[in-house]
Amino acid sequence: MTQRIVAVVPAYDEEAAIGAVVAEIHAVDPAIDVVVVDDGSTDATAEAAVAAGAAVVRLPFNLGIGAAVQTGFRYALERGYDVAVRLDGDGQHDAAELQKLLEPLGRDEADVVTGSRFRDEEGSYRPPLGRRLGITWFAKLVSLLSGQRVTDTTSGFQALNRRAIALFARDYPSDYPEVEATVLLIKHRLRLVEVPVTMREREHGSSSITVVRSVYYAFKVTLALLVAMARRYAVPAEEPHR
């Protein structure tokens, strides 16, 4: 039985990159549907995505990355997709590596597969020292909290099965969602698997995390993590199924 797969691509002012991202996914596997979530862009992101052959969900105003991604998961849930893959709209995730993410789901070994930039020790991704420290800190912290080795908690390159889609469609953190989402998965006892991937340099624009903000970011996310561990969840932890 073939699985219906949708690629969820959040995009904010990415008119220059989005067309290539969509085309690349279709080139890898034409059977994968692509939905671009336009997070209130001020440029022609939505038009570029439609022209490239993607379905587009246009948020009426900018909601932030977490809510945009969640919109894509809700789309996937509503339309009954079996698998959702999340890729960033700026082209930093290589669609050619999609298959690696899908394999553990296909074998039902995981509910969520994350593309990790650090799983492969020889990886070519070398972020600046400040960011690397931050990423290491969160990886250690989440590993400690989860009792499982997690190397990349900030990766937005993820594949989800229906169970995980249903969870995230109902409850997904908002501001810097990836780290907190990892905690959410652990809390709901979903199986998380990492596979090594390489990330490309950003083709256009700049990362949303600047050096100046990274200390503030680190502090804020650490706090959010601790709150996340104690927080009551919209979906009871005992029954992650809908």
Add this chain to the structure above:
Amino acid sequence: MTPVRISIAAGVGAALLILLVLELIRGRRLKERYALLWLVTGLVLLVLSIWRGGLNTIAGWLGVQGYPPAILFAAAIMFVIAVLLHYSTVLSRLTDDNVLLAQEVALLRARLDALERHETADDAATEPQAAERRAG
């Protein structure tokens, strides 16, 4: 002992607050749900203003010896903090609701766009070349 003039001024102030809140509710400019805390605030301040012996007693309990009306200020500040905190929770809920609505609108619009495109395609089916042009 609390000066009489302070008791009168505070009592009038509290009474005005209660009247104002009631008037806002009557004029439907304030929902009862958000008015409740304000009414409690007004009533507590009114009671503390008029019941001078009580204010002195409470001041005594808390070790305020010099100036019992300080208890009035303390009570007022406490209730203002409670109201603000209440507003923060309301604001958080509104933010969540707002996000949910925006997502829902976007998903419905995508569905509608797809439906309309489908209809247009059906119309154009009788005229294949036009459909091709549109698709291209």
